[in-house]
Amino acid sequence: MDRQLFMKRCLELALQGRGKVAPNPMVGALLEYRGQIIAEGFHAAYGSAHAEVNCFDAVPPERRHLIPDSTLYVSLEPCAHYGKTPPCALRIVKERPKKVIVCNEDPFPAVDGKGLQIVEGAGIETETGLLADQGLWLNRRFFCFHTLHRPYIILKWAQTREGFFAPVNRTRHQMSNSHSLQLLHRWRTEESAIMVGTKTAASDNPQLTARLWEGRQPLRIVIDRKLALDGDLRIFDGSANTWILNEIKNGSVEKNTFLQLDFSNPITGQLMHHLRQEGVQSLMVEGGADLLQRFIADGLWDEARIFETAHSLDEGVAAPQLSKAVHAFSADIGTDRLHVYTHRDSRFPYVQEMEL
Ligand code: AOF
Ligand code: ZN
Numbered sequence: 001m002d003r004q005l006f007m008k009r010c011l012e013l014a015l016q017g018r019g020k021v022a023p024n025p026m027v028g029a030l031l032e033y034r035g036q037i038i039a040e041g042f043h044a045a046y047g048s049a050h051a052e053v054n055c056f057d058a059v060p061p062e063r064r065h066l067i068p069d070s071t072l073y074v075s076l077e078p079c080a081h082y083g084k085t086p087p088c089a090l091r092i093v094k095e096r097p098k099k100v101i102v103c104n105e106d107p108f109p110a111v112d113g114k115g116l117q118i119v120e121g122a123g124i125e126t127e128t129g130l131l132a133d134q135g136l137w138l139n140r141r142f143f144c145f146h147t148l149h150r151p152y153i154i155l156k157w158a159q160t161r162e163g164f165f166a167p168v169n170r171t172r173h174q175m176s177n178s179h180s181l182q183l184l185h186r187w188r189t190e191e192s193a194i195m196v197g198t199k200t201a202a203s204d205n206p207q208l209t210a211r212l213w214e215g216r217q218p219l220r221i222v223i224d225r226k227l228a229l230d231g232d233l234r235i236f237d238g239s240a241n242t243w244i245l246n247e248i249k250n251g252s253v254e255k256n257t258f259l260q261l262d263f264s265n266p267i268t269g270q271l272m273h274h275l276r277q278e279g280v281q282s283l284m285v286e287g288g289a290d291l292l293q294r295f296i297a298d299g300l301w302d303e304a305r306i307f308e309t310a311h312s313l314d315e316g317v318a319a320p321q322l323s324k325a326v327h328a329f330s331a332d333i334g335t336d337r338l339h340v341y342t343h344r345d346s347r348f349p350y351v352q353e354m355e356l
Contacts, residue, residue: 006073007073007131008134010051010074011028011131011135013042013051014026017045018190021044021046024046026138027050027051028051029055029072029073031071032070033071038060038070041053041054041057048084052074053085056095070097072101073130075102075135075138076102076104077105077115089116099126100116102127103130103135107143137348140152140302141191141281142281148347151272151280152281152303153284153301154187154304155295155296156285156286156304156305162313164317166288166289166317168315171203176307176309177310177333180334180336183333186215187284187305188210188213189217189218191218193221194219194284195291196221196287197287198223198225200288201223201233202233205233206234206235208220208286218240219280220240221271221283222243225263226247227244245259246260247262248260272300292320293320302343303328307333324345325341325344328340329352
């Protein structure tokens with residue numbers, strides 16, 4: 001009987017909640033009886049039933065009598081609190097499987113070991129840590145937020161083979177291909193916030209929404225220190241919640257929120273504070289080169305996704321230089337090549353064969 005295979009299946013099930021469950025983690029569960037899966041479940045949407053509950057509910061009536069002789073595999077410690085739903089730990093105690101095998105403990109303060117305690121306290125055997133590294137990678141945004149108390153930070157950019165980020169005059173210039181662009185839009189649906197600097201907002205006039213992929217619109221963040229950006233830019237169009245980091249004022253106008261920061265001190269730290277307060281678990285920084293380099297210099301990044309394009313430039317703005325980076329993997333996206341790195345000191349290193 002391959003225990004790892006059953007847990008891998010839970011992680012695969014969990015992934016079905018990608019882009020739909022944040023700020024909750026992605027969780028998958030299954031019941032195994034003598035080497036066979038008798039039911040599966042996963043957390044499908046924020047606010048909806050948890051994985052374990054969906055799994056128990058999926059057991060066919062004629063097989064319910066097998067539950068006491070089955071093992072519950074679940075990719076996260078069962079919850080112990082009354083949140084949007086009652087505690088999964090109590091449901092487990094009621095159903096009484098023979099054993100519960102968990103991938104990762106849940107650092108969420110309302111759970112944090114209490115779920116496993118409830119199950120063990122009821123005399124049900126538990127085991128934790130099966131494929132723990134894979135689970136940490138899967139829910140790296142959730143774990144980062146609850147253990148490091150800041151969002152998981154992804155740097156994203158495109159560069160030519162010669163290492164240029166954009167043409168010298170910085171006009172809008174699509175360098176990566178349409179497949180990479182669609183992938184980027186998918187990524188936008190999977191992160192809670194995306195950010196650009198002042199020059200990028202002005203010269204690229206990006207919309208910063210997910211249009212080529214169905215899903216959630218992330219919070220948009222732009223730096224506009226002196227509130228000098230043109231109000232007609234697409235980032236101010238009210239099509240998504242937008243934070244405007246500036247040194248002049250606080251306040252909101254419909255979906256635009258002005259956040260006053262102290263620009264005589266580093267603003268990345270101040271931004272982290274606000275993101276933490278708002279429960280934003282992930283941030284993708286999309287440019288420009290100066291802003292990306294700022295995050296690199298501050299050591300404030302976890303993952304970098306770099307499209308090396310087939311496009312060629314003789315001169316241009318130099319691409320950011322990563323430091324303390326570990327190569328995770330590279331992949332062909334049509335004519336582009338995607339390179340993924342993680343920070344050398346990351347608590348969530350990439351695990352081979354896992355998805356982004
Ligand atoms: C589980 N199984 O499938 C998930 C868990 O607001 P609620 O009630 O949905 O609770 C959210 C918290 O529950 C979340 O922060 C995390 O600690 C845990 N998520 N727990 O037992 C699941 N999604
Ligand atoms: Zn639960």
